[in-house]
Amino acid sequence: DAKTTQPNSMESNEEEPVHLPCNHSTISGTDYIHWYRQLPSQGPEYVIHGLTSNVNNRMASLAIAEDRKSSTLILHRATLRDAAVYYCIPNENAGNMLTFGGGTRLMVKP
Amino acid sequence: DADVTQTPRNRITKTGKRIMLECSQTKGHDRMYWYRQDPGLGLRLIYYSFDVKDINKGEISDGYSVSRQAQAKFSLSLESAIPNQTALYFCATSEPTSYNEQFFGPGTRLTVL
Numbered sequence: 001d002a003k004t005t006q007p008n009s010m011e012s013n014e015e016e017p018v019h020l021p022c023n024h025s026t027i028s029g030t031d032y033i034h035w036y037r038q039l040p041s042q043g044p045e046y047v048i049h050g051l052t053s054n055v056n057n058r059m060a061s062l063a064i065a066e067d068r069k070s071s072t073l074i075l076h077r078a079t080l081r082d083a084a085v086y087y088c089i090p091n092e093n094a095g096n097m098l099t100f101g102g103g104t105r106l107m108v109k110p
Numbered sequence: 111d112a113d114v115t116q117t118p119r120n121r122i123t124k125t126g127k128r129i130m131l132e133c134s135q136t137k138g139h140d141r142m143y144w145y146r147q148d149p150g151l152g153l154r155l156i157y158y159s160f161d162v163k164d165i166n167k168g169e170i171s172d173g174y175s176v177s178r179q180a181q182a183k184f185s186l187s188l189e190s191a192i193p194n195q196t197a198l199y200f201c202a203t204s205e206p207t208s209y210n211e212q213f214f215g216p217g218t219r220l221t222v223l
Contacts (some may be wrong), residue, residue, distance in 0.1 A: 036212075041217075042214075042216065042217070043114075043200045043202070043214030043215055043216055043217050044153065044200070044202075044212075044214050045214065046211045046212065046213075049211075087152060097143070097155055097158060097168070098153075098155075098212060099155070099169075100145075100152030100153040100154070101152050102150075102151065102152055103152055
C-alpha cells in the first residue's frame with residue numbers, strides 16, 4: 001500500500017474554504033485516491049475519490065497533482081459540521097481493503 | 111433505519127471472557143469488514159469477507175475470529191478477551207464497484223478490564 005503523509009491537524013473558520021493536503025509519493029498507477037472522514041463518535045464516511053482528473057461532488061472537490069504524488073481535498077465553505085478527521089487513502093479498486101493512516105483533524109471555528 | 115447496525119454499542123467485560131460483536135446490514139452488499147480503532151489512531155483491518163463462503167485475515171487478526179452467518183451478518187469474536195483489545199470496533203460493507211466505497215456502522219466501544 002502507498003504511504004501517505006497528512007498534517008495532524010488544521011484549523012479553519014466557518015464559511016471559509018479549506019484545503020486539506022495529502023502526499024502519496026509511492027502511489028501506484030492503478031491506485032485510486034479515496035478520502036473518508038470520521039465525525040466525532042461515528043464511523044468513517046466516504047467523501048470523494050479520483051484517479052487522475054480533478055473531481056467534484058456535493059460534499060467536496062478533489063484536486064490531484066499531475067504526477068499523482070499528492071492530492072488536496074477542498075471544502076468550499078467549511079461548516080461546523082465539517083469538523084472531523086479526514087483520511088486520504090490510496091487504494092486500487094481490486095483490493096477493496098482500506099488502510100487508514102492517522103488522518104488530519106479539522107477544527108472549524110465559528 | 112441504519113443500513114449497517116452493530117450490537118452491542120457498548121460493552122464492558124473482564125479479562126478471559128468470550129465476547130461476540132455482531133454486525134448486520136440491509137444494503138445487500140457481499141463484502142463485509144471488521145476494523146478496530148485505538149484512541150487517536152486510524153482504523154486497522156481485522157478480518158474481511160467477500161462473500162458468505164469467504165473469510166480472510168486482515169492486518170491484526172491475532173486474538174480474533176469471525177463468522178459470516180449470512181450475506182447480511184458478520185460476527186467478530188474475542189475468544190479470551192485481554193485489556194489491549196480495548197478499542198472501538200467498526201463493521202463496514204461494500205460492493206466491488208470501481209471506486210470501493212465502504213459503508214460503516216456506528217461502532218462498538220469495547221472495554222476489557
